[in-house]
Amino acid sequence: MAFHIQAELRYTIQQRSTMLLNLHALSTTNQILSDERFTITQGATCEFLPQQPGESRFARLDTGDLDHLLITYEVKAETNPGSRLIRQISSIPVGGMQRSHLPFLFPSRYCQSDRLGRLANRRFGHINHPLAQARAISDWVFDNIEYVPGTSDATTSACDTITQRAGVCRDFAHLAIALCRALSIPARYFAGYACNMQPPDFHACFEACVGNQWFIFDPTRLSSPNGLIRIATGRDAADAAVATIFGAMQLETQMVSCTADRFTPLGQSELDGKAILLEP
Amino acid sequence: MAFHIQAELRYTIQQRSTMLLNLHALSTTNQILSDERFTITQGATCEFLPQQPGESRFARLDTGDLDHLLITYEVKAETNPGSRLIRQISSIPVGGMQRSHLPFLFPSRYCQSDRLGRLANRRFGHINHPLAQARAISDWVFDNIEYVPGTSDATTSACDTITQRAGVCRDFAHLAIALCRALSIPARYFAGYACNMQPPDFHACFEACVGNQWFIFDPTRLSSPNGLIRIATGRDAADAAVATIFGAMQLETQMVSCTADRFTPLGQSELDGKAILLEP
């Protein structure tokens, strides 16, 4: 499926600042990019950090002496997600996990899995397949957390969300990740674009690793997994912020758009007993 | 029912200290005391603070120059709890509550009801009688929190317990109180003695106010409401600690006993559709 993505960020700058910018779609085997265009106001400078395969495409931007900064991004992305029958995925215990997956078992800034062990085991411990557990967690978060913009901020973590029962996509993802990790399922934060999302915005979901493969879930149900384009992956939002600012500058307006010709979200029959991989 | 209560506390004292001691049973219309005996090691001094009806019997103790302090307390208490059919208790909205009950609607140190509104409304909002809500809250806390000594400490609050899902009687009471208040039901902390409790210890429960009457619930189910003897009532444990110490002294050992001849806990049939008042 081919998507057309556009993003535009406007900042006012109080003092010369450095930004780590993370809005470029990833280029992978199953996410092919074309017609990419990235512009910044003349006077700012930007460098792309070297990346290993699969790593985020951090751009480091120096505002120079600008008072205002306009960043635009445009790309066409063709993705090719796959699906698997949950019962055909073999579970791999901690003893068989790849080393690179282990850090996604550990608690992180916004996903305090170390505090959620009892809750996770009590609610999901009886489910006997880790992929079914991850699915159940995603459903439970959808059922129990209200999507209410304005109820959370940049310091809100999974422990806040389990208490306050409200948040946005980022908070939904953090809570689901924390619950997965509490069950010894590696889980990571997915930041990306989502086709036709209303209102249009950057989006966050989570991926759970079973059988050394990463399966995607959206506990907000605002997107369909076949409409997701990956920007970044990380332990949580701390690793995958659209913009990390060192200095003093203010986001004034933001516009995001992700569309496709004739996009059809996956239906229930295509998801029943199945899980989706963005990189099959 | 007549109960025989004994308590013994041993402290070592690092520096001259003042204690607020709160282990005397209350004397009320439905809790009649006799044969009360209270001793402290010679050299310490103790004064009983004046109290209004229903207020805790704070004793203020000065350790003087003692290195060790032994406090003993003994009393016979006869209680006379009542029961009401829940459906016969008329609910009183905030608009009709007595002024003295209002503070028990507000969040307190260990009962952050202001953060638990969504959870409370989602789980218990559909129940249409506040006394049935309080009962459902007590049951839910019993079902969802594990009683595990050592998992909480003096700083643990309802928000910690809803996250960590473990605690002791104090934590069970705090969480239940916070959930009641989040539903606009005045709720307060009950500290007392509990007949035949295993292991013997001071106990904490909670009372919910409906129809301007206070009904007792024990979300730990370690006691039966007809085996409770009130020491103190407060917004939470901050108001009703057995001992609040100003200075430096250490509890070394503690012995508590509460027994009765032929005590029978209330059975399910006596509790079905009913709620219990300690001061009917």
Place this chain on the structure above:
Amino acid sequence: MAFHIQAELRYTIQQRSTMLLNLHALSTTNQILSDERFTITQGATCEFLPQQPGESRFARLDTGDLDHLLITYEVKAETNPGSRLIRQISSIPVGGMQRSHLPFLFPSRYCQSDRLGRLANRRFGHINHPLAQARAISDWVFDNIEYVPGTSDATTSACDTITQRAGVCRDFAHLAIALCRALSIPARYFAGYACNMQPPDFHACFEACVGNQWFIFDPTRLSSPNGLIRIATGRDAADAAVATIFGAMQLETQMVSCTADRFTPLGQSELDGKAILLEP
């Protein structure tokens, strides 16, 4: 000194609600009221709760079927604060405190004094007069916390503020109260009007009890103690909110004004070595 106070609150109402309203100035020996006027939109009903001397004047308001509610309040208040030389106030240990002051030693929702003992003792433990400690605490909060509207919300507590180092008057008061209590100084929340404050708003300060007298401090330094008019006193903001809402209604606009003819804030020479009482 005579002050002229006006307040106006506009709400939109989503569903019939009950409000506890707490914006009436207190009437005391040293705070004399006149020309009081209180109006609410026709269709709402309001009842004043009985109060003991010194208690807040809670008004309980039922919105009925209104969609919009306008509340106006106007009063003239004449206050008569006093001052004392700190060195002439004799400190009273816990052992000599009035019973009614004891609850102001305990931690409360927004003032977790139980967690701040080491910080309080390390910074202020060497100061040998509790009134000088309270003054030092007020100064330290002013020096170490930034007054930044928008950095805190209704769930922000002293532990958040000691971490984040920013807040508004309510947060300043909570942190100071928690530090006082951690040193065994009873401390309470003061909600009121403040003459000529910029921008005009309801204000919060704190009172510390030494020698069984309550001394006022404003750690924000936005007001002068001789320009304060008391609305309410409580353990923290939970007890003294301007409006506690049971139902669903939204504050749309708020106007507060407190002025006087020829008001002169207290100068440094009038405060040196002294502390101010609103009820001398």
Place this chain on the structure above:
Amino acid sequence: MAFHIQAELRYTIQQRSTMLLNLHALSTTNQILSDERFTITQGATCEFLPQQPGESRFARLDTGDLDHLLITYEVKAETNPGSRLIRQISSIPVGGMQRSHLPFLFPSRYCQSDRLGRLANRRFGHINHPLAQARAISDWVFDNIEYVPGTSDATTSACDTITQRAGVCRDFAHLAIALCRALSIPARYFAGYACNMQPPDFHACFEACVGNQWFIFDPTRLSSPNGLIRIATGRDAADAAVATIFGAMQLETQMVSCTADRFTPLGQSELDGKAILLEP
């Protein structure tokens, strides 16, 4: 300098478990190992995970059907730390940092640098060299936090420690790391052995990255930087726990020893104006 290290861990096992074990010293250019010996009770199995240079030597252990497990470790390690004059180290802004250092700028589970920005800037923002800032942070943590075993646990984070002002080496490191990151200095957790530490135990310190080099600091001052042997490096203790357990097993006893012939801690003159690197 050559060190002799021994460690011994005894566990009882409730159910078959997997452990990630992280007690092997790292082998690096400046930390040369010899005579390494590692034993586990017969019946358990252990595999060493593949590692990239500089990565921790995770051992993955399966307890099999054992009821008790004894792990012993012994090694000789020769280290060769270096020192630099702080004023000769050139500061590198975020714009010049290596990509691999960037994650150490982000907040992590126990180091919520996102909440400590104001405190960090107010206390250390005026210091004009990042290495001097890191040194000042280490000193400030030593001066302001009390080393008190038992005051913290596995969930304690930098925000708890800044409030409660007490902890152990792990907490000291977390707070210092969080303050460094809040100033845009990459900082990481160091887990290791420390020569002659009293009482002997595993130790935690922190490293700050300036000029793309990692400098070591011990805010507890329990060790000397020339007596440290690195086990692991990570964002915080979540990455570098001695043992992460998946299953149910209990540490019963632990013995750690790290000694050297004629070890002399660095003196003040050797540290004045200087900073120490373990991998110069």
